[in-house]
Amino acid sequence: MDIEKLSVEELKRGYTFDEASNSYICHTCKQVYEAGEIYNVGKRQFEAARAIREHVEMEHGDSLKQLIYSESKYNTLTDNQKELLLMMYSGLSDKDIALKLGISASTVRHQRFMFRERAKQAKMYLAIYELAAEKNSNTDEKFVPVSSNAVMVDERFEITEKEREQILEAEFESLSPLKLKRFPGKEKKKIVILMKIAEQFIYGTKYTEKELNDIIKEIYEDFAVIRRYMIMYGFMDRTPDGKSYWLK
Numbered sequence: 001m002d003i004e005k006l007s008v009e010e011l012k013r014g015y016t017f018d019e020a021s022n023s024y025i026c027h028t029c030k031q032v033y034e035a036g037e038i039y040n041v042g043k044r045q046f047e048a049a050r051a052i053r054e055h056v057e058m059e060h061g062d063s064l065k066q067l068i069y070s071e072s073k074y075n076t077l078t079d080n081q082k083e084l085l086l087m088m089y090s091g092l093s094d095k096d097i098a099l100k101l102g103i104s105a106s107t108v109r110h111q112r113f114m115f116r117e118r119a120k121q122a123k124m125y126l127a128i129y130e131l132a133a134e135k136n137s138n139t140d141e142k143f144v145p146v147s148s149n150a151v152m153v154d155e156r157f158e159i160t161e162k163e164r165e166q167i168l169e170a171e172f173e174s175l176s177p178l179k180l181k182r183f184p185g186k187e188k189k190k191i192v193i194l195m196k197i198a199e200q201f202i203y204g205t206k207y208t209e210k211e212l213n214d215i216i217k218e219i220y221e222d223f224a225v226i227r228r229y230m231i232m233y234g235f236m237d238r239t240p241d242g243k244s245y246w247l248k
Contacts, residue, residue, distance in 0.1 A: 003074055014056040014063045024052035028060045030203035030247060064089050084111055144195070156187040167192040180220040183229075190229060197226060198235045198247060207245045 003011070006027075010016045015026050017035075024033040033039055033048040033055070041054040060066055067075070068082045077085070087097045094108040101108070144159045159167075167189050173179045178200060184190060197219060201207070207215070216223035227245075230236040238245045 003072070011067065012063055013053075014060060014066060015052045024048055025203060026052065026056060026060070028056075028066055031055060031059075032202075032204045081111075081115075084108070085115070088112065144192075156191060159188055159192060163188070164192050164195075168196060172196070178219045183220065183222065183225055191233065194226075194229055194233055194235050198230065201236075201247050203247050205246065209242055209245065212245045 006016055011027075014028065015024055017024050021032070022035045024035070025031070031052075033052045035048045037048055038045050039048065039051040041051050042058060044054075046054055056063070065086070068077065068085065084097065084101070087100065092100070094105045094112070097108045098105040142161050144157075144161060144164050168175065171181055171184060171189060171193055173181050175196075178196065180193065180197075183193065197216070200215060200219070212227060213223045216226045220226055227236075231238060234248055236245050237248045
């Protein structure tokens with residue numbers, strides 16, 4: 001889920017429409033519903049637009065809980081703040097929340113006020129940033145988007161589009177089909193390479209270890225090291241027994 005590309009409404013509803021593939025994609029499990037197709041959801045059939053809504057509600061439940069308990073690095077809420085927001089969402093009064101948490105009603109009221117102020121601050125920051133970013137027409141200086149599932153995000157992810165293109169040209173002998181010359185030691189180069197390799201997989205599809213290895217082998221002979229780094233850097237996830245892999 002690339003938060004940078006999603007609107008607030010898309011984050012709230014739990015899915016987005018991808019124009020390139022003409023499909024609806026679930027943010028949580030990456031299930032894909034192609035527009036115009038009919039899908040079985042439970043015991044009923046729905047067209048894609050309705051099917052994705054039913055899927056999100058039936059399979060993942062409440063959108064607020066999905067966001068609150070997401071492991072995204074952008075979710076900076078404390079456990080206490082999460083608990084308070086969920087109680088507010090459930091419709092409890094300040095007095096009832098205070099009784100449950102063992103605090104005063106005035107403290108709850110103050111927290112609600114601070115949540116609102118943080119939201120207003122975020123809106124102002126977003127408006128200022130977007131206006132400033134719009135004036136930067138130099139594509140080469142724009143940063144490559146960082147996945148919300150990426151781990152250990154630091155200066156290694158400060159990669160411009162120009163840097164990305166230079167690394168791809170230097171490290172791959174071919175981009176179609178994808179053929180990697182070597183897996184470099186520099187972290188920035190690793191990240192760019194892993195991002196490119198991740199494009200070879202389909203969101204919502206689960207791969208066996210053999211299927212994953214076979215795809216990577218076509219790109220680079222040392223499939224084990226690529227597979228390990230795909231997991232390590234948060235591009236893919238797997239079941240505890242390592243039998244199933246998927247894009248995060």
